[in-house]
Amino acid sequence: SQQGEEDPQALSIQEGENATMNCSYKTSINNLQWYRQNSGRGLVHLILIRSNEREKHSGRLRVTLDTSKKSSSLLITASRAADTASYFCATDARGSSNTGKLIFGQGTTLQVKP
Amino acid sequence: DGGITQSPKYLFRKEGQNVTLSCEQNLNHDAMYWYRQDPGQGLRLIYYSQIVNDFQKGDIAEGYSVSREKKESFPLTVTSAQKNPTAFYLCASRPGQNNSPLHFGNGTRLTVT
Numbered sequence: 001s002q003q004g005e006e007d008p009q010a011l012s013i014q015e016g017e018n019a020t021m022n023c024s025y026k027t028s029i030n031n032l033q034w035y036r037q038n039s040g041r042g043l044v045h046l047i048l049i050r051s052n053e054r055e056k057h058s059g060r061l062r063v064t065l066d067t068s069k070k071s072s073s074l075l076i077t078a079s080r081a082a083d084t085a086s087y088f089c090a091t092d093a094r095g096s097s098n099t100g101k102l103i104f105g106q107g108t109t110l111q112v113k114p
Numbered sequence: 115d116g117g118i119t120q121s122p123k124y125l126f127r128k129e130g131q132n133v134t135l136s137c138e139q140n141l142n143h144d145a146m147y148w149y150r151q152d153p154g155q156g157l158r159l160i161y162y163s164q165i166v167n168d169f170q171k172g173d174i175a176e177g178y179s180v181s182r183e184k185k186e187s188f189p190l191t192v193t194s195a196q197k198n199p200t201a202f203y204l205c206a207s208r209p210g211q212n213n214s215p216l217h218f219g220n221g222t223r224l225t226v227t
Contacts, residue, residue, distance in 0.1 A: 009154075031213055033215055035216075040202075041220050041221065042204055042219050042220045043204070043206075044218070045217070088156060092213075099164065100147070100162070100216070101172070102216065104156035104157040106156040107154075107155075
Protein backbone atom coordinates (compact mmCIF):
# COMPACT_ATOMS: atom_id res chain seq x y z
CA SER A 1 0.00 0.00 0.00
CA GLN A 2 1.14 3.56 -0.63
CA GLN A 3 -0.89 5.01 2.21
CA GLY A 4 0.70 7.79 4.15
CA GLU A 5 1.27 7.83 7.85
CA GLU A 6 -0.17 10.45 10.14
CA ASP A 7 0.73 11.24 13.69
CA PRO A 8 -0.46 11.52 16.25
CA GLN A 9 -3.41 9.14 15.72
CA ALA A 10 -5.32 11.08 18.36
CA LEU A 11 -4.87 14.52 19.86
CA SER A 12 -6.77 16.15 22.71
CA ILE A 13 -6.29 19.83 23.52
CA GLN A 14 -8.05 22.71 25.28
CA GLU A 15 -9.89 25.37 23.36
CA GLY A 16 -7.55 28.20 22.41
CA GLU A 17 -4.48 25.98 22.10
CA ASN A 18 -2.79 25.18 18.80
CA ALA A 19 -3.04 21.72 17.22
CA THR A 20 -0.33 20.26 15.01
CA MET A 21 -0.78 17.14 12.90
CA ASN A 22 1.89 15.51 10.78
CA CYS A 23 1.73 13.46 7.61
CA SER A 24 4.43 11.44 5.87
CA TYR A 25 4.16 9.87 2.45
CA LYS A 26 6.17 7.50 0.33
CA THR A 27 6.21 8.57 -3.33
CA SER A 28 7.01 11.77 -5.21
CA ILE A 29 3.92 13.94 -5.42
CA ASN A 30 2.36 16.74 -7.46
CA ASN A 31 0.43 18.11 -4.51
CA LEU A 32 -0.73 17.31 -1.01
CA GLN A 33 -4.20 18.04 0.31
CA TRP A 34 -5.72 18.16 3.78
CA TYR A 35 -9.32 17.16 4.47
CA ARG A 36 -11.53 17.26 7.53
CA GLN A 37 -14.19 14.71 8.46
CA ASN A 38 -16.83 15.19 11.12
CA SER A 39 -18.05 11.95 12.68
CA GLY A 40 -20.25 9.96 10.31
CA ARG A 41 -19.99 12.52 7.52
CA GLY A 42 -18.12 12.97 4.27
CA LEU A 43 -14.75 14.67 3.94
CA VAL A 44 -14.42 18.38 3.34
CA HIS A 45 -11.42 19.84 1.54
CA LEU A 46 -9.38 22.30 3.61
CA ILE A 47 -6.25 23.23 1.71
CA LEU A 48 -4.00 22.11 -1.14
CA ILE A 49 -0.25 22.69 -1.30
CA ARG A 50 1.71 22.06 -4.46
CA SER A 51 5.04 20.25 -4.50
CA ASN A 52 6.91 23.48 -5.31
CA GLU A 53 5.39 25.31 -2.32
CA ARG A 54 6.76 25.17 1.21
CA GLU A 55 4.04 26.86 3.22
CA LYS A 56 0.45 27.90 2.76
CA HIS A 57 -2.08 29.68 4.97
CA SER A 58 -5.86 29.72 5.02
CA GLY A 59 -7.51 31.48 7.93
CA ARG A 60 -6.40 29.66 11.11
CA LEU A 61 -4.80 26.87 9.08
CA ARG A 62 -1.12 26.71 8.22
CA VAL A 63 0.29 23.89 6.11
CA THR A 64 3.95 23.17 5.50
CA LEU A 65 5.48 20.76 3.02
CA ASP A 66 8.99 19.31 3.04
CA THR A 67 9.41 17.23 -0.10
CA SER A 68 12.96 16.21 0.87
CA LYS A 69 11.56 14.52 3.98
CA LYS A 70 8.28 13.55 2.27
CA SER A 71 6.31 15.12 5.07
CA SER A 72 3.70 17.78 5.74
CA SER A 73 2.19 19.36 8.81
CA LEU A 74 -1.16 21.00 9.48
CA LEU A 75 -1.33 23.61 12.22
CA ILE A 76 -4.67 24.85 13.51
CA THR A 77 -4.20 27.96 15.61
CA ALA A 78 -6.49 29.15 18.42
CA SER A 79 -8.53 25.97 18.26
CA ARG A 80 -12.27 25.90 18.90
CA ALA A 81 -14.58 23.11 20.05
CA ALA A 82 -16.03 23.13 16.52
CA ASP A 83 -12.62 22.02 15.19
CA THR A 84 -13.22 18.59 16.76
CA ALA A 85 -13.01 16.18 13.82
CA SER A 86 -10.68 13.79 12.02
CA TYR A 87 -8.10 15.27 9.70
CA PHE A 88 -6.63 13.44 6.71
CA CYS A 89 -3.79 14.19 4.38
CA ALA A 90 -4.02 12.97 0.79
CA THR A 91 -1.44 12.85 -1.95
CA ASP A 92 -1.54 12.28 -5.66
CA ALA A 93 1.43 10.35 -6.95
CA ARG A 94 3.48 12.08 -9.61
CA GLY A 95 2.18 10.91 -12.97
CA SER A 96 -1.36 10.27 -11.74
CA SER A 97 -2.65 13.82 -11.47
CA ASN A 98 -4.77 13.37 -14.60
CA THR A 99 -6.76 10.60 -12.88
CA GLY A 100 -7.39 12.46 -9.64
CA LYS A 101 -6.51 9.35 -7.65
CA LEU A 102 -5.61 10.33 -4.11
CA ILE A 103 -3.85 8.25 -1.48
CA PHE A 104 -5.18 9.03 2.00
CA GLY A 105 -3.42 8.78 5.32
CA GLN A 106 -5.13 7.10 8.24
CA GLY A 107 -6.02 10.37 9.87
CA THR A 108 -5.59 12.23 13.14
CA THR A 109 -8.60 12.47 15.44
CA LEU A 110 -8.64 15.87 17.12
CA GLN A 111 -10.70 16.61 20.20
CA VAL A 112 -10.91 20.22 21.35
CA LYS A 113 -12.28 20.55 24.87
CA PRO A 114 -14.30 23.68 25.68
CA ASP B 115 -27.78 23.73 -4.02
CA GLY B 116 -25.02 21.87 -5.83
CA GLY B 117 -23.62 18.77 -4.24
CA ILE B 118 -23.28 15.03 -4.06
CA THR B 119 -26.10 12.92 -2.71
CA GLN B 120 -25.57 9.43 -1.41
CA SER B 121 -28.49 7.25 -0.49
CA PRO B 122 -29.47 5.63 1.69
CA LYS B 123 -27.52 6.85 4.73
CA TYR B 124 -27.83 3.45 6.46
CA LEU B 125 -28.25 0.11 4.71
CA PHE B 126 -28.64 -3.35 6.18
CA ARG B 127 -28.34 -6.55 4.18
CA LYS B 128 -28.08 -10.26 4.74
CA GLU B 129 -24.91 -12.05 3.75
CA GLY B 130 -25.07 -13.38 0.19
CA GLN B 131 -27.20 -10.53 -1.16
CA ASN B 132 -26.00 -7.95 -3.65
CA VAL B 133 -26.69 -4.33 -2.75
CA THR B 134 -26.42 -1.12 -4.77
CA LEU B 135 -25.38 2.21 -3.27
CA SER B 136 -26.52 5.35 -5.03
CA CYS B 137 -24.37 8.41 -5.78
CA GLU B 138 -25.71 11.42 -7.68
CA GLN B 139 -23.99 14.76 -8.31
CA ASN B 140 -25.29 17.98 -9.84
CA LEU B 141 -21.92 19.72 -9.92
CA ASN B 142 -21.32 18.89 -13.59
CA HIS B 143 -18.12 17.13 -12.56
CA ASP B 144 -16.46 14.78 -15.02
CA ALA B 145 -14.77 12.42 -12.58
CA MET B 146 -16.37 10.36 -9.84
CA TYR B 147 -14.88 8.05 -7.19
CA TRP B 148 -15.91 5.41 -4.66
CA TYR B 149 -13.94 4.99 -1.46
CA ARG B 150 -14.32 2.59 1.42
CA GLN B 151 -13.56 3.62 5.01
CA ASP B 152 -13.19 1.15 7.87
CA PRO B 153 -13.29 2.25 11.54
CA GLY B 154 -10.31 4.38 12.48
CA GLN B 155 -8.85 4.03 9.01
CA GLY B 156 -8.19 6.19 6.02
CA LEU B 157 -9.97 5.89 2.69
CA ARG B 158 -9.24 3.19 0.13
CA LEU B 159 -10.18 3.61 -3.53
CA ILE B 160 -12.61 1.04 -4.97
CA TYR B 161 -13.42 2.35 -8.47
CA TYR B 162 -13.21 5.62 -10.33
CA SER B 163 -14.58 7.06 -13.53
CA GLN B 164 -13.15 10.01 -15.43
CA ILE B 165 -15.80 10.12 -18.13
CA VAL B 166 -19.20 8.70 -18.94
CA ASN B 167 -19.20 5.04 -20.02
CA ASP B 168 -15.67 4.49 -18.73
CA PHE B 169 -14.34 3.42 -15.33
CA GLN B 170 -11.20 1.91 -13.81
CA LYS B 171 -10.47 -0.34 -10.84
CA GLY B 172 -8.96 1.21 -7.76
CA ASP B 173 -6.91 -0.54 -5.10
CA ILE B 174 -9.67 -2.77 -3.69
CA ALA B 175 -12.08 -3.45 -6.58
CA GLU B 176 -12.62 -7.17 -5.92
CA GLY B 177 -16.22 -7.91 -4.99
CA TYR B 178 -17.51 -4.57 -6.29
CA SER B 179 -18.94 -3.35 -9.60
CA VAL B 180 -19.90 0.07 -10.97
CA SER B 181 -21.52 1.71 -13.98
CA ARG B 182 -21.34 5.22 -15.39
CA GLU B 183 -24.18 5.55 -17.88
CA LYS B 184 -24.85 9.18 -17.00
CA LYS B 185 -22.49 11.97 -15.98
CA GLU B 186 -24.49 12.63 -12.83
CA SER B 187 -24.66 9.07 -11.53
CA PHE B 188 -22.08 6.50 -10.40
CA PRO B 189 -23.79 3.62 -8.54
CA LEU B 190 -21.72 1.04 -6.68
CA THR B 191 -22.84 -2.58 -6.32
CA VAL B 192 -21.43 -4.57 -3.44
CA THR B 193 -21.65 -8.18 -4.52
CA SER B 194 -21.79 -11.36 -2.46
CA ALA B 195 -18.18 -11.97 -3.52
CA GLN B 196 -16.97 -9.11 -1.28
CA LYS B 197 -15.63 -10.87 1.84
CA ASN B 198 -15.97 -8.02 4.33
CA PRO B 199 -18.61 -5.64 2.99
CA THR B 200 -19.54 -3.94 6.26
CA ALA B 201 -18.01 -0.45 6.02
CA PHE B 202 -18.66 3.24 5.43
CA TYR B 203 -18.78 4.02 1.69
CA LEU B 204 -17.96 7.48 0.39
CA CYS B 205 -18.60 8.83 -3.10
CA ALA B 206 -16.68 11.82 -4.41
CA SER B 207 -16.40 13.88 -7.56
CA ARG B 208 -14.14 16.50 -9.06
CA PRO B 209 -13.98 18.65 -12.20
CA GLY B 210 -11.73 17.47 -14.98
CA GLN B 211 -8.98 19.95 -14.18
CA ASN B 212 -5.77 18.69 -12.63
CA ASN B 213 -5.14 19.40 -8.95
CA SER B 214 -8.79 20.16 -8.18
CA PRO B 215 -9.95 18.88 -4.79
CA LEU B 216 -12.51 16.13 -4.27
CA HIS B 217 -16.07 16.91 -3.23
CA PHE B 218 -17.56 14.19 -1.03
CA GLY B 219 -21.06 12.97 -0.30
CA ASN B 220 -22.06 12.19 3.27
CA GLY B 221 -21.60 8.47 2.91
CA THR B 222 -23.60 5.27 3.22
CA ARG B 223 -22.99 2.98 6.18
CA LEU B 224 -23.51 -0.60 5.03
CA THR B 225 -23.96 -3.40 7.55
CA VAL B 226 -24.06 -6.99 6.34
CA THR B 227 -25.02 -9.72 8.79
